[in-house]
Amino acid sequence: MTLTGAQIIIKTLIELGVTDVFGYPGGQIINVYDALYEYRDQINHVLTAHEQGAAHAADGYSRATGKVGVVIATSGPGATNLVTGIATAMLDSVPMVAITGNVPCSLIGKDSFQEIDITGITLPITKHNYFVHKIEDLADIIREAFVIAKSGRPGPVLIDVPKDVQMAKYEYEPKPVEEKMDLPKADESLIDQAVELISQSIRPYIYIGGGVAGLGMGQKIVDFANKIDGVIGSTFMGLSAVPTDSERFLGMQGMHGHYASSIAQNEADLIIGIGVRFSDRATGNVKKFAKRSKIIQLDVDFAEVNKNVKVDLGIVGDVEDAVCRIFDKCEQKSNPDWMHTVKFLREEEKRFEQEIEDANECKLSPKQVLEVINANKPPRTIIATDVGQHQMWTAQYANFDAPRRFVSSGGLGTMGFGLGAAIGAYVATGDKTVLVTGDGSFGMNLNELVTATTYNLPIVIVLMNNGVLGMVRQWQTLFQHYFGKKNGLRGTF
Amino acid sequence: MEKVNKFVIAIYVDNKSGVLTRVTTMFTRRGFNIDALTVGETESPEYSRITICMSGDGYAREQMLNQLRKLVNVKKVEILEEGTAIKRELMLIKVKNTSDSRSDIMTAVDVFRANVIDYTPGELCIEVTGDPSKMDAFVRLMEPFGILEMCRTGIVALERGANTLFYKK
Numbered sequence: 001m002t003l004t005g006a007q008i009i010i011k012t013l014i015e016l017g018v019t020d021v022f023g024y025p026g027g028q029i030i031n032v033y034d035a036l037y038e039y040r041d042q043i044n045h046v047l048t049a050h051e052q053g054a055a056h057a058a059d060g061y062s063r064a065t066g067k068v069g070v071v072i073a074t075s076g077p078g079a080t081n082l083v084t085g086i087a088t089a090m091l092d093s094v095p096m097v098a099i100t101g102n103v104p105c106s107l108i109g110k111d112s113f114q115e116i117d118i119t120g121i122t123l124p125i126t127k128h129n130y131f132v133h134k135i136e137d138l139a140d141i142i143r144e145a146f147v148i149a150k151s152g153r154p155g156p157v158l159i160d161v162p163k164d165v166q167m168a169k170y171e172y173e174p175k176p177v178e179e180k181m182d183l184p185k186a187d188e189s190l191i192d193q194a195v196e197l198i199s200q201s202i203r204p205y206i207y208i209g210g211g212v213a214g215l216g217m218g219q220k221i222v223d224f225a226n227k228i229d230g231v232i233g234s235t236f237m238g239l240s241a242v243p244t245d246s247e248r249f250l251g252m253q254g255m256h257g258h259y260a261s262s263i264a265q266n267e268a269d270l271i272i273g274i275g276v277r278f279s280d281r282a283t284g285n286v287k288k289f290a291k292r293s294k295i296i297q298l299d300v301d302f303a304e305v306n307k308n309v310k311v312d313l314g315i316v317g318d319v320e321d322a323v324c325r326i327f328d329k330c331e332q333k334s335n336p337d338w339m340h341t342v343k344f345l346r347e348e349e350k351r352f353e354q355e356i357e358d359a360n361e362c363k364l365s366p367k368q369v370l371e372v373i374n375a376n377k378p379p380r381t382i383i384a385t386d387v388g389q390h391q392m393w394t395a396q397y398a399n400f401d402a403p404r405r406f407v408s409s410g411g412l413g414t415m416g417f418g419l420g421a422a423i424g425a426y427v428a429t430g431d432k433t434v435l436v437t438g439d440g441s442f443g444m445n446l447n448e449l450v451t452a453t454t455y456n457l458p459i460v461i462v463l464m465n466n467g468v469l470g471m472v473r474q475w476q477t478l479f480q481h482y483f484g485k486k487n488g489l490r491g492t493f
Numbered sequence: 494m495e496k497v498n499k500f501v502i503a504i505y506v507d508n509k510s511g512v513l514t515r516v517t518t519m520f521t522r523r524g525f526n527i528d529a530l531t532v533g534e535t536e537s538p539e540y541s542r543i544t545i546c547m548s549g550d551g552y553a554r555e556q557m558l559n560q561l562r563k564l565v566n567v568k569k570v571e572i573l574e575e576g577t578a579i580k581r582e583l584m585l586i587k588v589k590n591t592s593d594s595r596s597d598i599m600t601a602v603d604v605f606r607a608n609v610i611d612y613t614p615g616e617l618c619i620e621v622t623g624d625p626s627k628m629d630a631f632v633r634l635m636e637p638f639g640i641l642e643m644c645r646t647g648i649v650a651l652e653r654g655a656n657t658l659f660y661k662k
Contacts, residue, residue, distance in 0.1 A: 123515060124522045128565040131511070148565060303559035306552075 006031035022054040026074020029101030049447035055085020056420030064425035076114030091411025095154035104164035127155030151181040184317035204230030205268035210237030211275015218242040240400035254282035256392040260345035278308040370397035386418035386441030389470035416444030495550035505569040529647035589639035
């Protein structure tokens with residue numbers, strides 16, 4: 001059937017199984033909005049207050065489900081408002097497709113009204129991007145964008161469609177949906193080497209990251225830890241991959257992590273990193289990181305192996321398959337000394353936490369706030385956060401009972417991410433959604449309250465208002481030497 | 494610190510607009526420096542070939558290869574090793590032409606198997622082709638005579654023998 005470019009965009013999205021999109025209209029994307037209206041019984045559009053909120057919503061939608069989130073915006077400022085949202089998705093490997101309008105091809109390069117080179121701008125913050133020159137390519141570009149976004153290490157893809165391509169007419173033929181590309185399976189010899197390293201280890205530490213958060217292999221990892229008699233620690237991005245109350249789970253490690261988890265990692269003689277990139281927030285000074293330990297790194301992205309930390313064994317490709325094969329070949333082990341050490345570290349951690357609680361002079365401690373949330377949230381609740389101290393407290397104390405229940409900006413650390421992301425996560429799942437935020441972050445994108453109320457989205461917002469940019473303050477007191485140390489206070493907001 | 498080496502990278506990319514930017518942006522983004530770059534047509538109209546010279550340690554070399562391979566439009570990447578690759582560069586160099594220096598310059602042109610491609614009473618323009626080290630030597634030789642302007646193309650390189658980027662014997 002012959003359709004306009006705008007209709008082809010929406011038809012192809014429907015063909016790809018997209019049921020919800022987030023966005024904001026504007027002059028150069030009007031035709032797409034006409035098509036959205038035309039196909040409104042097959043695709044739901046959520047209008048946000050700001051394009052950035054729409055991008056974060058598409059991101060939250062994806063984090064909560066694993067589906068590709070879709071965001072639509074107009075040219076110029078509409079497109080540039082997506083930039084932070086796209087970069088947030090890039091740094092956390094979230095599959096997302098952003099569709100922007102642009103001025104007609106005849107006006108490109110002339111500094112026309114609301115013309116911006118968004119493919120140029122987003123080059124380093126997308127997995128790939130497209131400028132659609134011809135309507136003939138449009139449908140296939142959208143299909144390819146989805147395959148790229150969800151394959152291998154996922155990430156955002158942007159498609160810039162000039163107005164004349166949206167208005168042109170072309171034949172549309174539906175095609176079967178292409179699945180994500182197959183991942184290479186690890187060589188048997190590498191699996192054997194891993195098994196050998198594990199058999200020699202008496203203090204193993206399984207270190208999980210964002211690469212496993214969405215795979216639903218939490219039980220496998222717990223079984224693996226049981227079999228090799230090791231412990232599990234997580235990066236920030238790996239939270240919710242295994243249930244927080246798992247016996248062998250020590251929680252997040254690193255700069256903002258749990259004491260026991262971080263010290264255990266440092267004491268381990270073998271770190272089995274699964275889907276982690278050894279980010280600077282997790283390792284601190286890499287020269288001093290895990291000096292006594294051998295490291296195995298399993299990752300879908302070959303460029304991650306040896307990027308930040310030199311590892312003893314890198315296994316690239318299908319991580320789930322590799323873990324299952326290593327699990328099958330491993331012998332049941334017992335490391336009583338290691339378990340004793342870990343037990344001691346956990347007791348110490350409890351003691352430290354109690355000391356902090358005792359020293360707290362405020363009515364509520366952050367831990368108490370999270371305990372109230374934990375006690376009252378129904379199963380499968382999604383917890384979204386903004387960025388700052390409240391985020392780290394949530395990472396430390398929130399209980400997660402299922403994968404994809406923690407929606408938070410890790411790599412980019414985007415203040416103002418939370419509300420949009422919570423909206424996206426709720427639209428995607430209909431599950432109970434709680435946003436934990438702080439007074440700083442909340443001020444950045446609270447305009448999305450309009451979206452939440454317009455669509456009647458029952459999102460619980462817990463705002464930790466301490467009247468200070470707490471993490472900035474923390475850094476000033478810990479790392480910097482300011483003569484006016486009290487100046488971190490923002491005073492009235 | 495690990496030793497810094499110079500090396501030559503051959504990259505096959507889709508012959509589409511913007512692909513060169515994607516490749517060079519990656520170098521900027523990851524903090525690598527390009528010493529020289531050439532790009533042009535190949536035996537197939539679908540692909541272009543980019544040849545890049547860069548210097549770096551083993552870590553930079555490994556990272557650069559991995560990050561290049563992740564780009565959607567990059568079809569094949571390889572480092573062309575010193576012993577197994579043929580490298581050529583073209584240089585145009587304009588030097589002062591005086592009665593005192595003319596014969597010395599002409600001797601150098603002869604020895605280096607270069608060509609004089611423009612001649613005026615005040616200047617000589619010389620074309621030199623060859624390995625980059627030959628260019629460097631020729632430039633050093635011309636310096637005392639007064640170089641007015643010069644322009645180098647950057648390296649193009651192929652593997653010796655039957656090997657190609659896509660086909661290994």
